[in-house]
Amino acid sequence: MVPLRLIATQDDTIKNAIIKATNRQTPVTDEQFFALSEFPKKLEAYFPTFNDGHNLFYERRPGQYNAEVSVERVRVSNMTMLVRAFASMFLDLPHRTTRNYKALLQKIGDDIFHSDHCLEPYYASAYANYRMDYFFRNQTLSSDLKPARYHLLLAFRLLTEPGTLPRINSHEMKRYCEAIMQILWNNEKCKKAFEDAGELIRKTANGNMHRDNIRTEAFTKSLLISSRDKDIK
Secondary structure, three states: OOOOOOOOOOOHHHHHHHHHHHHOOOOOOHHHHHOOOHHHHHHHHHHHHOOOOOOOEEOOOOOOOOOOOOOOHHHEEOHHHHHHHHHHHHOOOHHHOOOOHHHHHOOEOOOEOOOOOOOHHHHHHHHHHHHHHHHHHOOOOOHHHHHHHHHHHHHHHHHHOOOOOOOOOOHHHHHHHHHHHHHHOOHHHHHHHHHHHHHHHHHHHOOOOOHHHHOOHHHHHHHHHHHHHHHHO
8 A cells, every 4th residue: 555645735835845844755955945945936037038139047947948949958047057157256256166066055045045135146147157158169268268167257247347246135236237237248248358357367377277276266366366456457
């Protein structure tokens, strides 16, 4: 005999609580549980709202858009990609995106994906990652920069909006991101900004583009200093 319990409810809060409680007996990741919360749902609704080819899609559940023939795979952002892109651009933590990714996951709900965060920086970082991937594919950006891909995202922000970073939940952050979006949506300006970011990375690396040199906190600090010196000049 196999016991069966059927629960019917229209209340999403109760439904999510039941899912969490019953699935603790099976190998379900914390990321999958997080997909049930409200903030990922906001991102899922927000990303496709942009017109003129600027729309993206946030994949709240693995494989969510696989059957959608109208959705380009390159425009789909999953949680892992978005956490890395956002942390690189807006938390100045590109060195943690690969070697210490688990430490970033511990920030979810606080520094990342906080319930009162603006949605704009998440879209901006996802779109910057989308454009960067395009420039790598068409060789606008040289492949030797790939070990520094997340530092490129940080350098892009530092060069395009060098002012003080507003609080993630502020109206100033919305305006700050809108200025970044205008550059991301302009192909020539975006291309030039990423090329400048690549030059800044190379200058900071001083010829050593090996990942063991690039993917460190020391390199991130040097990049922040280099961007300020460039801004002064």
